[in-house]
Amino acid sequence: MLIPDWRLVLRKAWSVRLGIAAAFLSGLEVILPFFSDSVPPRIFALLSFVTVCGAVWARLVAQRSMHENDPR
Numbered sequence: 252m253l254i255p256d257w258r259l260v261l262r263k264a265w266s267v268r269l270g271i272a273a274a275f276l277s278g279l280e281v282i283l284p285f286f287s288d289s290v291p292p293r294i295f296a297l298l299s300f301v302t303v304c305g306a307v308w309a310r311l312v313a314q315r316s317m318h319e320n321d322p323r
Contacts, residue, residue, distance in 0.1 A: 263316045269306035273299050 254260065261267055280295035 263314070265309035265312075265314055266306045269302050269309055273302040273306060276302060 276295050276299040280299060283290055283295065
């Protein structure tokens with residue numbers, strides 16, 4: 252079951268944005284070695300790790316854009 256405001260969360264939550272970026276970096280980590288040896292090994296794994304840590308942090312921090320119309 253989805254949360255009631257899932258569309259708002261999908262559009263504005265930094266945790267979602269960073270999660271998508273981490274997924275993109277993970278994909279690059281798998282694909283890029285087939286095309287180029289110029290990228291240092293494990294760079295995308297490191298960037299993905301940092302992005303996931305940022306997503307976890309963003310999930311815990313209150314985000315103003317998520318509560319613009321909240322009467323609280």
